[in-house]
Amino acid sequence: MYFSNKIVLITGASSGIGKALALELAKQQAKLILTARRAEVLAEVQEECLQYTQHCKLLSFDLTDxxxxxxxxxxxxxxxxxxxxxxxxxxVSQRSPVTDTAPEVDRQIMEINFFSAVNLTKALLPHFVKQGHGHIIVMSSMAGLMGFPLRSAYSAAKHALHGFFETFQTEQPVKDLHTLIVCPGRINTPISLSALTGSGQQHGKMDDGQKNGIPADKCAQIILRAAEKKKKLIKIAKEEKILLAIKRVLPSLYYRIAHKAGMKP
Ligand SMILES: NC(=O)c1ccc[n+]([C@@H]2O[C@H](COP(=O)([O-])OP(=O)(O)OC[C@H]3O[C@@H](n4cnc5c(N)ncnc54)[C@H](OP(=O)(O)O)[C@@H]3O)[C@@H](O)[C@H]2O)c1
Known part of the structure; x- marks a missing residue:
């Protein structure tokens, strides 16, 4: 098992894809460091992981601080x-049109989705460079490859991740440091519950897109296989892949489909 005994830090491990990654890695006997803000929820994930691996520690903090x-x-x-x-x-996702989104909310979404990944990566880079090997996995989205209604700042933050980490992939400070950018479409997680509205409130609803999305454990398995194969970018999606293909060959149709599919929160 590729991740056996590897030391892995997962941000956002209290829920959804992060939690599913923690459980898959625990089954591979990885040594886990789980982070998120909600310490008590993280402790429940730790308990589940400890059923599979002996090594699971917690570090709860706010990544935007x-x-x-x-x-x-x-x-x-x-x-x-x-x-x-x-x-x-x-x-954190978003459910608000550009016309109704406060600038502070745009910044908040950029902080968690873009700057926190950049800042944490930079803080750990001296270690990876000295060590000469490692993996960095970055969770983008299909919204990092095309715009989608009600997700302006979220999509912007995910696009920014591509600019930053694709550049990093070209710089490659050490040969055996592998960076994977992951673009999921809709995955079955509670992400729509905590998505921000234009005033910064939580959307608080489980959207149909999420309910009918790809199971989080399947998504986690695909991510780990791609990292093991040292891929640089993967898309884990269904209809969103078709929409992206349409955008490339027939952009005018993409705008119409995206508008129709996405304007209702
Ligand atoms: N689900 C999808 O359909 C989908 C699609 C494309 C991309 N993605 C991406 O996949 C990643 C995981 O999403 P998910 O669906 O698993 O969402 P989720 O279930 O809502 O999980 C989000 C995680 O992020 C943590 N988090 C949020 N704000 C934080 C902060 N300020 N500091 C520290 N941790 C914070 C949350 O923990 P606490 O609340 O405990 O802090 C939680 O563990 C995200 O980057 C998301 O954009 C998801």
Whole structure:
């Protein structure tokens, strides 16, 4: 098993895809460091993981508090004495049109979806460069490859991740440091519940898209296989792949379909 004994830090491990990744990695006997803000929920995930692996530690903090990034990264490196895999997974979605979204909400969405991944990666990079190997997995979205209604700042943040991490892939500071950008379509997780409205409130509804989405455990398995194969980018999606193909060959149709499919929150 590829991840056996590897030390893996997962952000956003209290829920959804992050939790599913934690469980899959626990089954492969990885040494896990799980992070998120809600310590009590994270402790429940830890308990589940400990049924499969003996090694699962927690580090709960708010990734948007930039002052905490360096000390928490240093603490993470101490927990098992190193790090092999960083999974930048934490994120918050959006359900509001551009016309109704406060600028502070745009910034909040950029902070968690873009800057937190950049800041944490930079804090851990000296370790990876010195070590000479490792994996960085970055959770983007199909909304990082095309715009979709009610997700302007979210889509912008995910597009920004591509600009940043694709550049990083071209720079490749050490040969054996592999970066994978993951673009899921709709996955069955509670992400729509915590998605932000234009005033910064939580949307609070489980959307049909999420309810009928790809199961999170299947998504996690695909991500880990792609990382093992050292892929650079993967799409885990159904209809969204078709929409992206339409955008490339017939852009005018993409705008109409996306508008029709996405304007209702
Ligand atoms: N589900 C989908 O359809 C879908 C599609 C495309 C891309 N994605 C991406 O996949 C990733 C995981 O999403 P998910 O569907 O699993 O969502 P989720 O179930 O809502 O999980 C989001 C995770 O992020 C953590 N988080 C949010 N804000 C945080 C903060 N300020 N500091 C630390 N942790 C924070 C949450 O933990 P706490 O609340 O405990 O902090 C939670 O563990 C995200 O990057 C998302 O954009 C999801």
């Amino acid at each position: 930039s002052a905490q990034i360096a000390p928490k990264a240093a603490e993470a490196l101490q927990l098992f004495g190193g790090l092999d895999v960083l999974i930048n997974n934490a994120g």
